[in-house]
Amino acid sequence: MHVLVMTVVHNPEDARILHRQIRALVDAGHEVTYAASYTAHGVVPRPWVNGVDLPRAAQRKRIAAVLAARRLFKRMRDKVDLVLIHDPELLFAVWGVRNRPPVVWDVHEDTPATLSLKPWLPAILRPPVRFLARLLEGTAERHLHLLLAETAYAGRFKHAHLIVPNETWVPDTVTPPGDDRVVYLGWLSRARGVCEAVEVAKLLQPYRVAVELIGYADPQSRPILNKAVTEGLLEWRDFMPNDEALKRLDGALAGLSLLHDEPNYRHSMPTKIVEYMAHGIPVITTPSPRAVELVERYDSGVVVPWEDPKAVAQAVLTLRDDEEERRRQGARGYAAARANHHWPNSAKRFVAQLEAWAGVKPPLKS
Numbered sequence: 001m002h003v004l005v006m007t008v009v010h011n012p013e014d015a016r017i018l019h020r021q022i023r024a025l026v027d028a029g030h031e032v033t034y035a036a037s038y039t040a041h042g043v044v045p046r047p048w049v050n051g052v053d054l055p056r057a058a059q060r061k062r063i064a065a066v067l068a069a070r071r072l073f074k075r076m077r078d079k080v081d082l083v084l085i086h087d088p089e090l091l092f093a094v095w096g097v098r099n100r101p102p103v104v105w106d107v108h109e110d111t112p113a114t115l116s117l118k119p120w121l122p123a124i125l126r127p128p129v130r131f132l133a134r135l136l137e138g139t140a141e142r143h144l145h146l147l148l149a150e151t152a153y154a155g156r157f158k159h160a161h162l163i164v165p166n167e168t169w170v171p172d173t174v175t176p177p178g179d180d181r182v183v184y185l186g187w188l189s190r191a192r193g194v195c196e197a198v199e200v201a202k203l204l205q206p207y208r209v210a211v212e213l214i215g216y217a218d219p220q221s222r223p224i225l226n227k228a229v230t231e232g233l234l235e236w237r238d239f240m241p242n243d244e245a246l247k248r249l250d251g252a253l254a255g256l257s258l259l260h261d262e263p264n265y266r267h268s269m270p271t272k273i274v275e276y277m278a279h280g281i282p283v284i285t286t287p288s289p290r291a292v293e294l295v296e297r298y299d300s301g302v303v304v305p306w307e308d309p310k311a312v313a314q315a316v317l318t319l320r321d322d323e324e325e326r327r328r329q330g331a332r333g334y335a336a337a338r339a340n341h342h343w344p345n346s347a348k349r350f351v352a353q354l355e356a357w358a359g360v361k362p363p364l365k366s
Contacts, residue, residue: 001025001030001031001081001082001354001355001358001360001363002030002031002032002033002079002080002081003025003030003031003032003033003080003081003082003083003084003354003358004032004033004035004072004073004076004080004082004083004084005017005021005022005032005033005034005035005083005084005085005086006035006036006054006069006072006073006083006084006085006086006087006090006093007035007036007037007085007086007087007090008036008037008054008055008056008057008062008065008066008068008069008087008089008090009056009057009058009086009087009089010036010086010087011036011037011041011043011216011239012034012036012037012038012041012043012045012051013041013043013239013241013242014086014242015168015242015271016086016106016108016149016166016271017036017086017106018034018046018049018242019169019241019242019243020167020168020169020343020347021084021106021164021350022034022049024343024347024348024350024351025351025354026048026049027347028351028362028363029362029363030351030363031050032048032049032050033049033050033051033052033076033080034046034049034050034051034052035051035052035053035054035069035072036051036052036053036054037053037054037055037056037057037065038051038053039053040055040056040058041056041239043241052072054068054069054072055068057087057089062089065089066089066090066092066093067093069090069093070092070093070094070097073093073094073097073100074097077097077099077100077101078099080101081101081102081358081359081360082101082102082103082104082354082357082358083100083101083102083103083104084103084104084106084354085103085104085105085106086105086106086108088105088136088137090105091105091136091139091140091144094144101358102145102357102358102359103144103145104144104145104146104147104354104357105140105144105145105146105147106147106149106164107137107146107147107148107149107153108149109149109264109268134156137156137157138157138158141157141158141159145357146161146162147161147162147163147164147350147353148161148162148163148164149163149164149165149166149269150163150165150166150267150268150269151163151165152267152268152290153267162349162350162353164346164349164350165269165341165346166269166271166274167274167341167342167343167345167346168246168271168274168275168278168337168341168342168343169246169278169342169343169344170278170334170337170338170341170342170343171278171279174250174278174279174280174330174334175250175251175279175280176251176280176327176330177251177252177253177254177280177281177282177319177326177327177329177330178251178252178253179209179253179320179323179326180208180209180210180253180320181209181210181211181212181251181252181253182200182204182209182210182211182212182252182253182254182255182256182284182316183211183212183213183214183248183249183252183254183255183256183276183281184197184211184212184213184214184215184255184256184257184258184272185214185215185245185246185248185249185255185272185275185276186214186215186257186271186272187215187216187217187218188213188215188216188217188218188221188225188236189217189218189220189221190220190221190260191259191260191262191265192258192259192260193256193257193258193259193260193286193307194217194221194224194225195224196258196307196308196309196312197211197213197234197256197258198224198225198228198233198234199309200256200309200312200313200316201228201233201234202233203309203310203313204313204316204317205233207317207320209253209316209317209320210234210235211233211234211235211256212234212235212236212237212248212252213225213234213235213236213237214236214237214238214240214245214248215237215238215239215240215245216238216239217236217238246275246278246279249275249276249279249281250279250280251281252279252281253281253282253316253319253320253326254276254281254282254283254284254301254302254315254316254319254326255272255273255275255276255279255281255282255283255284256284256285256312257270257272257273257276257283257284257285257286257288257291258285258286258312259285259286259288259291260286260306260307261286261288261306265288266288266289266290267289267290268288268290269290269294270285270288270290270291270294273285273291273294273295273301274294274337274341276301276333277294277298277300277333277334277336277337277341278333278334278337278338278341278342279334280330280331280333280334281330281333282300282301282302282319282326282329282330282333283295283300283301283302283329283333284301284302284304284312284315284316284319285301285302285303285304286303286304286305286306286307287303287304287305287306291303297336298332298333298335298336299329299332300329300330300332300333300336301329301333302315302318302319
């Protein structure tokens with residue numbers, strides 16, 4: 001099976017797209033052409049995909065990227081068995097094209113709710129754009145195949161669709177949590193707790209506990225982070241490929257998830273929490289419902305109030321001073337992640353569903 005995977009929004013090294021889904025397809029013996037904004041993000045294609053460079057869709061500049069993706073789609077429609085798209089913008093790239101192969105939209109987020117967090121979208125336009133996004137989702141459901149990243153997204157659609165959760169690769173063994181460094185892995189923005197992370201770093205500095213942030217920061221957050229780095233408050237590593245970033249979790253004291261109480265986060269599984277658990281470190285999280293459910297079910301961390309850096313710093317210091325509890329929380333989280341959130345458990349279902357939609361048989365294993 002030859003699959004064309006396209007994104008103009010996500011980094012080409014996106015964990016869900018490249019390191020989980022594409023890797024699963026390649027490991028199953030399928031060929032993948034991966035079209036993404038390599039040049040715009042300063043990365044090169046992995047050797048195990050056929051890389052095609054596309055413009056990046058960012059802020060209000062999206063039309064050129066969608067048109068480029070549409071041209072590529074038309075050019076390759078007779079050469080591939082299936083197309084997998086990862087951005088709602090790309091629905092316009094495949095719309096109305098005749099004689100197209102099966103198209104699958106992987107729904108990563110609650111698109112209408114997410115629009116309320118876009119600083120580039122004027123507030124007056126957000127209600128009508130959210131309404132149009134709902135209409136777009138309904139049209140996509142009628143004409144395309146859908147995959148959902150969250151069970152909570154199912155309520156937005158009329159029919160049942162395969163859930164492909166944001167699980168992670170859980171290593172065979174992990175390093176016990178240390179006592180001098182807390183980490184954050186993921187997209188960085190005000191709504192995801194950038195300001196709180198800086199304040200936590202200030203509070204922990206006298207206790208010689210470092211704060212390390214790993215991830216791409218939106219334009220509004222970059223000046224805040226650059227100032228904090230210049231002042232020596234924390235370490236910010238910017239975007240790192242997922243396989244490299246995950247190594248930075250090993251041996252940390254705890255992993256931070258400082259989401260604000262936003263509609264798009266209330267029913268989403270915070271992937272970073274599963275990644276922290278998978279690497280055997282305790283979780284410190286704000287009380288978004290899915291985060292609380294995970295942490296309390298497995299007793300794998302601490303829940304702190306919304307937008308409360310002092311409570312976060314206190315939780316860090318409490319864990320630092322209690323090595324036994326720190327290790328117990330890390331071990332419980334690791335065991336739960338290995339049993340219930342290990343990506344290979346879902347990878348087979350994902351690949352089998354795409355093979356069925358494409359009408360092809362699995363490759364024969366040698």
